[in-house]
Each structure stands twice: as C-alpha cells, then as structure tokens.
Amino acid sequence: MEKTCTEVWKNCLQIIKDNIPNQSFKTWFEPITALKLEGKVLTIQVPSLFFYEWLEEHYVGLLRKTVKKQLGEDGRLEYNIVVDKSSNSGSPYTTNMPSNGNGAEAKMQSMPIPVSINKDIRNPFIIPGLKKLNVDPQLNSNYTFENYIEGDCNRLARSAGYAVAAKPGGTSFNPLMIYGGVGLGKTHLAQAIGNEIKRSMPDKLVIYVSCEKFCQQFVDSLKNNTINDFVNFYQAMDVIIMDDVHNFAGKEKTQDIFFHIFNHLHQSGKQVILTSDKAPKDLAGLEERLLSRFKWGLSADLQIPDLETRIAILRKKMYADGIELPGEVVEYVAHNIDNNVRELEGAMVSLLAQATLNKKEIDLNLAKQMLKNFIKNTSKEISMEYIQKLVCEYFEVPVDMVKSQTRKREIVQARQISMYLSKSHTKSSLKTIGAFFGGRDHSTVIYACQTVEDLIDTDKKFKAYVHDIQKKLKMS
Numbered sequence: 080m081e082k083t084c085t086e087v088w089k090n091c092l093q094i095i096k097d098n099i100p101n102q103s104f105k106t107w108f109e110p111i112t113a114l115k116l117e118g119k120v121l122t123i124q125v126p127s128l129f130f131y132e133w134l135e136e137h138y139v140g141l142l143r144k145t146v147k148k149q150l151g152e153d154g155r156l157e158y159n160i161v162v163d164k165s166s167n168s169g170s171p172y173t174t175n176m177p178s179n180g181n182g183a184e185a186k187m188q189s190m191p192i193p194v195s196i197n198k199d200i201r202n203p204f205i206i207p208g209l210k211k212l213n214v215d216p217q218l219n220s221n222y223t224f225e226n227y228i229e230g231d232c233n234r235l236a237r238s239a240g241y242a243v244a245a246k247p248g249g250t251s252f253n254p255l256m257i258y259g260g261v262g263l264g265k266t267h268l269a270q271a272i273g274n275e276i277k278r279s280m281p282d283k284l285v286i287y288v289s290c291e292k293f294c295q296q297f298v299d300s301l302k303n304n305t306i307n308d309f310v311n312f313y314q315a316m317d318v319i320i321m322d323d324v325h326n327f328a329g330k331e332k333t334q335d336i337f338f339h340i341f342n343h344l345h346q347s348g349k350q351v352i353l354t355s356d357k358a359p360k361d362l363a364g365l366e367e368r369l370l371s372r373f374k375w376g377l378s379a380d381l382q383i384p385d386l387e388t389r390i391a392i393l394r395k396k397m398y399a400d401g402i403e404l405p406g407e408v409v410e411y412v413a414h415n416i417d418n419n420v421r422e423l424e425g426a427m428v429s430l431l432a433q434a435t436l437n438k439k440e441i442d443l444n445l446a447k448q449m450l451k452n453f454i455k456n457t458s459k460e461i462s463m464e465y466i467q468k469l470v471c472e473y474f475e476v477p478v479d480m481v482k483s484q485t486r487k488r489e490i491v492q493a494r495q496i497s498m499y500l501s502k503s504h505t506k507s508s509l510k511t512i513g514a515f516f517g518g519r520d521h522s523t524v525i526y527a528c529q530t531v532e533d534l535i536d537t538d539k540k541f542k543a544y545v546h547d548i549q550k551k552l553k554m555s
C-alpha cells in the first residue's frame with residue numbers, strides 16, 4: 080500500500096531525530112508539517128522564509144539523505160512557506176519553494192538560495208502584516224543630536240549619523256558602525272540617530288537593543304520555542320540599532336541568527352546601526368562572514384575629546400541641569416579628567432553632590448580637593464605610567480630603565496611584572512603594552528605574562544612581591 084505524506088514525514092523525522100541534538104530538533108523540525116506527497120515529491124510546510132533558509136543552510140544534507148532513504152534515489156522535497164502569520168486576511172499567505180519548477184532536489188543542492196529569489200518573495204508578503212506592530216524603540220530621549228557636542232573627535236561619526244537619520248537605509252552607510260573606547264559616546268550617538276528618525280518619521284519601526292540583551296532573547300526564544308517570532312520581530316524593523324557588538328564574541332549560534340536578520344534587513348533596504356569597542360578588523364571571536372558584512376558600510380571611530388570639546392560637554396550638561404559653575408572650575412575638571420566622557424560627567428556630579436552636602440560654594444579649591452579623591456577611584460590612576468612608577472619604586476630601579484634594551488636581571492623582572500600588571504589592570508592591548516615598554520611586540524608581552532604567572536606558581540617570594548605591588552595599586 081502507498082504511504083501517506085504524514086507517514087513518510089514521520090519516518091523522516093525519526094531519522095532526523097537520531098542525528099541532531101534534541102533542542103535543535105524541537106526548534107527546527109517540530110514546527111514543520113507534512114502537506115502532500117505527489118509521486119516522489121514530498122511537500123512540507125515551514126512557518127517562515129527564515130525557517131526555510133535555516134533548514135537549507137544547516138540541514139540540507141541530512142534532509143536530502145533522509146528523503147532519499149524514504150522515497151528512493153529520485154525522491155524530492157518541496158517547501159511550502161507560510162510567509163506572514165500575523166496578517167489579518169484570515170488565512171496565512173503561503174508560497175512554494177522552489178518556485179522555478181526545478182524541484183527541490185535542485186534547490187537542495189544549491190545553497191544558499193539566490194538573493195534574487197529572497198528579495199522578490201520577502202517584501203510583498205512579510206511587511207504588510209507586521210507593519211501594524213507598535214514597537215517601543217527602547218530609546219533614551221536625552222540622547223539626541225542636540226545634546227551631542229561636536230568636536231574633531233567625533234566629526235565623521237556624527238555627520239554620518241546625521242546622513243543616516245535623514246535617509247535611513249538610503250545611504251551607503253549601511254551598516255553604520257560606530258566604534259571607540261569606553262564612555263566616549265557610542266550609545267549616545269547611535270540612539271541620537273534613532274531618536275531623530277522617530278521624530279521626523281514616526282511611522283518607522285526603530286529598535287535599540289544591546290547585543291547582550293539580543294543574545295539573551297535568542298536563548299529564551301530557543302527555550303520557549305518562539306524562535307520564529309523572535310526573528311520575525313527583528314526582520315520587521317526599519318532600523319535596528321545594536322549596541323556593543325563585540326559581545327557577540329564566541330556566541331556562534333546567536334551570530335548565525337543575526338547574520339540572517341542582517342541580510343534580510345540589508346536586502347530590504349533597511350538601516351542597520353552598530354556600535355563596538357573596536358574597529359571591525361580588530362574584532363575577535365566573530366565569524367568572518369558577519370565581520371565582512373560589518374565592513375560593508377561605513378566604520379567611524381570616536382576619539383577622546385580634546386580639552387575644548389570636554390569643556391563644551393560640561394557646559395552643555397550644566398545648562399541642561401540648570402547649574403552654574405565658575406569657569407575656572409569647569410576648566411579644571413575638563414583638564415583633569417581627559418579620557419572618558421562618562422567619568423567627566425561623573426566628576427561634575429560628585430562635585431555638585433559634595434557642595435550640596437557641605438553647603439559650600441563650589442570654588443576651585445573645593446574642586447581640587449574633591450577631584451583628588453575622584454581621580455583615585457577612576458581608571459586614570461591605573462595607567463601604564465603609574466604601574467611602571469610603582470613597580471620601579473618597589474624594586475628600586477630607575478624608572479626609565481624598564482623601557483630600555485637592558486637585560487639586567489632586576490630590570491627584566493620589573494619590566495615583566497609591569498607588563499603583566501598592565502595586562503590585568505588596564506584596558507590596553509598587548510600591542511599597546513609592548514609599544515609602551517620600549518617598543519616591544521605583543522609576543523614579548525605574552526612571554527612576559529607567562530613568565531610572571533609561572534613564577535607566581537613556583538616562587539613564593541616572587542608571588543609575595545607581586546601581591547604587594549597589586550595591593551599598593553588598589554590602595555593608591
């Protein structure tokens with residue numbers, strides 16, 4: 080007796096289940112239903128285009144083998160794709176893949192599916208239903224262009240941001256990648272773009288999401304079997320702002336999902352805005368294909384603001400908070416906190432809090448007193464210069480010698496400990512540490528750190544030295 084499509088698919092599922100992890104089976108195969116069997120062609124229904132792409136990319140080999148096992152060498156598979164479940168039209172739209180009549184065997188052999196097919200099918204079907212979404216963009220309304228002070232440090236990134244805000248998806252800055260060090264205004268600028276788009280084009284669907292939150296949502300959606308909703312949601316956006324994409328490092332599955340979402344948005348002319356602590360070329364732990372996408376548009380960096388810009392930032396904040404500070408105090412703060420805008424603002428807030436508590440006028444003296452304490456608690460104190468000074472004082476060796484080429488034992492020891500502590504107590508890269516300690520390369524730093532770690536493990540006296548210095552570092 081001829082088998083029904085349900086029986087054939089049930090047998091296929093048995094084989095598939097034995098060959099992949101249970102969670103993957105639940106996520107990608109349980110939502111599939113068998114629709115029909117015509118001769119040797121089995122048609123299955125998948126819940127979205129994204130689902131179809133994912134199966135084609137990750138399970139094509141397994142599917143091909145399984146179908147052949149059930150239907151013989153000329154067995155084929157066709158997909159029926161439910162394109163828009165949220166449509167109000169009563170029944171879901173569906174479309175068949177492949178649509179060119181070549182049969183799924185041809186389809187299964189050619190992966191990934193050609194871009195032209197994606198494009199034609201996606202736009203007309205997916206967007207109309209999902210456009211009805213009302214999405215909270217998750218933006219902080221204080222992060223506007225108006226509040227973002229322009230300086231040499233951010234001119235390119237800021238004007239690119241403006242261009243993107245005026246024409247989301249319509250410039251070559253797609254994606255726009257804003258990168259730079261801690262607290263230099265990446266989130267503020269990225270959100271300013273989102274706020275400006277929502278102000279001038281309220282109908283646009285904009286979403287801000289940190290990379291960390293996106294990763295968590297992905298894990299949750301796998302757990303709850305809502306992966307389809309998760310992907311559909313992001314694919315329906317006009318603008319996605321993803322903060323801190325360096326946090327994708329090592330998370331391959333989430334990168335995979337984002338790769339698909341990214342492709343979909345980009346092909347549909349939607350805007351992607353990314354922030355990162357490093358330039359795309361320096362991002363470690365990200366898949367090459369994702370990195371190459373990140374390099375497509377424009378990468379613009381944010382540098383440390385110069386004194387003039389720092390003063391302007393402080394004045395703007397004071398103005399916004401309705402506070403007046405003497406000019407010399409503002410200049411003093413801006414002069415002394417010079418590598419992180421968040422810390423700059425933090426110093427001012429502490430200054431004001433102290434003044435309010437002590438009911439004192441904020442003059443230069445108070446600013447100096449207070450700033451002394453504030454600087455101690457910031458990363459400024461733990462600079463490579465400071466580590467070098469501390470280590471050299473401890474071992475009573477001349478400070479400049481650690482940067483020289485000398486191989487004297489006590490100097491080498493001070494140099495290696497300085498490198499080791501710079502690696503663990505500063506955010507400097509191995510390359511920067513090497514360059515700072517006498518123009519050495521990163522492999523010298525790796526070797527130094529390894530040597531120090533080994534000695535800590537084997538030499539009690541040495542371990543005590545390092546701990547002593549670390550204690551001083553923390554107390555200073």
Ligand SMILES: Nc1ncnc2c1ncn2[C@@H]1O[C@H](COP(=O)(O)OP(=O)(O)OP(=O)(O)O)[C@@H](O)[C@H]1O
Pocket residue numbers: 226227228229233259260261262263264265266267268323356392420421424
């Ligand atoms: N050019 C600027 N003009 C006005 N305010 C700024 C500017 N740059 C940074 N800020 C302010 O500095 C603070 C830190 O900025 P933001 O959080 O955007 O930095 P970030 O680079 O995203 O930091 P992180 O590396 O921690 O993610 C915010 O309060 C922001 O408003």
